[in-house]
Amino acid sequence: xxxxxxxTQEVFEPTIEDMIQTENGIPTTxxxxxxxxxxxxxxxxxxAIYNMECSPEFNERNFAPVGYKDAKGEIxxxxxxxxxxxxxxxxxxxxxxxxxxKERFLEAFNAMEAALLRQRQRQETAPKxxxxxxxxxxxxxxxxxxxxxxxxxxxxxxxxxxxxxECLLQNRQPEDALKELLTFFHLSSLEDMRQSDYxxxxxxxxxxxxLISGKTSEDxxxxxxxxxxxxxxxxxxxxxxxxxxxxxxxxxxxxCGRSLQEGISSDSDGLKVLFxxxxxxxxxxxxxx
Numbered sequence: 001x002x003x004x005x006x007x008t009q010e011v012f013e014p015t016i017e018d019m020i021q022t023e024n025g026i027p028t029t030x031x032x033x034x035x036x037x038x039x040x041x042x043x044x045x046x047x048a049i050y051n052m053e054c055s056p057e058f059n060e061r062n063f064a065p066v067g068y069k070d071a072k073g074e075i076x077x078x079x080x081x082x083x084x085x086x087x088x089x090x091x092x093x094x095x096x097x098x099x100x101x102k103e104r105f106l107e108a109f110n111a112m113e114a115a116l117l118r119q120r121q122r123q124e125t126a127p128k129x130x131x132x133x134x135x136x137x138x139x140x141x142x143x144x145x146x147x148x149x150x151x152x153x154x155x156x157x158x159x160x161x162x163x164x165x166e167c168l169l170q171n172r173q174p175e176d177a178l179k180e181l182l183t184f185f186h187l188s189s190l191e192d193m194r195q196s197d198y199x200x201x202x203x204x205x206x207x208x209x210x211l212i213s214g215k216t217s218e219d220x221x222x223x224x225x226x227x228x229x230x231x232x233x234x235x236x237x238x239x240x241x242x243x244x245x246x247x248x249x250x251x252x253x254x255x256c257g258r259s260l261q262e263g264i265s266s267d268s269d270g271l272k273v274l275f276x277x278x279x280x281x282x283x284x285x286x287x288x289x
Contacts, residue, residue: 019105020112023064027112029086029105031079032068037101038093042078043242048092049079050247062088067285075285077242083109149195156190159201166209169272181205210272212258226270230260233277240286252276 014037020027031049035042049063062085067075081089086109090102151159163177170177178190181201187193193201238245253259255276256269264270 016108016111019108022112022116023080025116026082027109027116028064028080028082029109030066030081034081034086034089034105037105038098045089046077046079046242047244047247048089052088054088058084058088061085074287076287077285083113150191151193151195151198155195155198159190159193159198159205162202162205162209166205169209169268169275170211171268177205180208210256210276212256212264212269212272223267223270226264226267226274230264230270230273230277233274233281237277237281237286240281240288241284243284248277248280251280255280 014033019033019037020029022028031045032042034040035045038045052059062082064080066078066080068078070076079085083106086105090098090105093102160178163174163181166172167174167177181204182188182190184204185193185197185201234245234248237243237248243251249260252273256272258264258269260273264273
């Protein structure tokens, strides 16, 4: 979903509607409006959101990733925040101006919530039109009561292809990788795998594919060519996005299970890091200027 970027003004004097918008009946604001009101760079507001130490459940309920078009017409990342999300984020903003803006935002949230409440009350008291009975639902047999459909030939070949890629990156024998996958799904043969497990199987193999083993020797080290390529991609991604180098290193650690600060012990592990970096660069929007 896209949001509109506010026009920069010398003095930011927004209305309640500028500060607070409703999304699915819930009052929200955006990281762009917050950045403009608190006189911060938008990338700094995004970084503050990324670094908040809140639970995943709280994050999911109160911070929704959205996009907006910048001056060049390119889609850039932003966030839509609920009242609780704003309050959590704004705790880190200090100073008299920040305190004044916190009050204005909370007053705007209160006003919008009151308006929505009045609207709901009017709707509840308004005469209701006779409801039309919904069409009868077509009964569908739950999946576990149907005959299990096995993988198609194309799905089997596709899954084996991903396994071969894992064997290349992890220096494994194909039969060992296949045995681990079958054991995970409690199967004796790939022919017994159900179509409903295909997606899970692919993601399971792809996750193992880029993991870096914890077994390293102190003298082992990737070649300078791989080290230069890794540093080059990190610099490129940092320059072309709002992600800091620390953010990117966290991304690699979460995907590969190894911190770059611990060092890359082989060219094989270096290749996994390069695949991980390139995958992230391809997935997230870039700013090429």
